[in-house]
Amino acid sequence: MAEPLLIPRPEGLYCPSGNFYIDPSRPVARALITHGHADHARAGHGHVLATRQTLEIMAIRYGEDFAGQRQAYEGPLSVGGVDVSFHPAGHVLGSAQIAITHRGQRIVASGDYARVANPSCAPFEPVPCDTFITEATFALPVFKHPDPADEMAKLMASMRAAPERPHLVGAYALGKAQRVIMLAREAGYDAPIYIHGALQRLCDYHIEQGIPLGDLRPATMDKAEARALREALVIAPPSAFSSPWVQRFADPVISFASGWMQIRARARQRGVELPLVISDHIDWVDLTRTVREVDPSELWITHGREEALMRWAELEGRVARPLHLVGYEEEPE
Known part of the structure; x- marks a missing residue:
């Protein structure tokens, strides 16, 4: 044989x-x-x-x-x-x-x-x-994933409805974070997007490869600056949401971009207020x-x-x- x-x-x-x-x-x-x-x-x-x-x-x-x-x-x-x-x-x-x-x-x-x-x-x-x-x-x-543009529209609508609250989106460092950023740009969001330090090098690499991510700024401000942040979109790896880093933001809308967000129980377990069913x-x-x-x-x-x-x-x-x-x-x- x-x-x-x-x-x-x-x-x-x-x-x-x-x-x-x-x-x-x-x-x-x-x-x-x-x-x-x-x-x-x-x-x-x-x-x-x-x-x-x-x-x-x-x-x-x-x-x-x-x-x-x-x-x-x-x-x-x-x-x-x-x-x-x-x-x-x-x-x-x-x-x-x-x-x-x-x-x-x-x-x-x-x-x-x-x-x-x-x-x-x-x-x-x-x-x-x-x-x-x-x-x-x-x-x-x-599992039938919705159109990612429709999910991004939910995020944009939430930001318009609650402009006084920063929106923090959990997204894996490679692929998902850059996808969320690009979807936001395609939805017409041209304001600065703040990113956790763990995302910086991979976002820089995508830009070097010719992938336009727009104006990205580090989400490394001190607690006073973070608490003053309004109408802001912040992207971070999921692990950041169980760390002291997240506590610097005042009354944030916690979101997570994942195919698993179709399971509402998972969203509740993670304390996710705005689940986004976006999968790679x-x-x-x-x-x-x-x-x-x-x-x-x-x-x-x-x-x-x-x-x-x-x-x-x-x-x-x-x-x-x-x-x-x-x-x-x-x-x-």
Whole structure:
């Protein structure tokens, strides 16, 4: 029997023929990385292959010595005799699906992906394959993400209705924060946007990459200045809302931008007054549409709601298997 092209291991997805891992959760000798989020891109590998932007994002987050060696993907190549290519995933800046082909078999590891328009990164590119590995973060029929522009309209309406209260929006440092800023600009908000210090370097990097974020200012003012802030939009990582930093603002409207905000109980648990259902992950409708479009012989499912997608695949007459990989969730920021 021929050796499998890709094997789930405790470290992550392993390709024996090429002797490399895809998005390993532990340090390995050779890693191929789909994107820069901390649950997929970890420091300490011997050699890392990723898009140039993902490598630069990892250097920002972990330091220049985050790996023994690094190689920017610049087109199809062979790794240990296995053909490898990267294709846009539509998730965050630099994100890519990784296609590996060997002995007539092609597997595509999507990493995290999305099908909605996102001006901060290249749109998702469907890649025909024998096996498609999909995330299942929001793989339940209940998850149908609304139009991000409509969610941003809610924020703008709230700011007009309560101009005396600063609006603090929780957003992950890579991707979501810049997406919220760009949505606000597209909605016509041209005033300064204040950002938490944890977002500064990644916002600067997006600007360097030609992504217009407008007038950004640091939300590092002292308590008196913060309490005097009115009609202001402030973006911060979710972790900041459980720190003393948030207490410097007088009567803020607490908001959070996430696909999980569709679950009202989660919003209440976080003390979120204004939930914004804005996600950089695929929802149920787009996930099932993507599987039909790619039309793989096998569907492998990682990190998320595997049971519903397994049942859907069964009803569709598709071969599917859960990989039960651990360590891949939303960023713990």
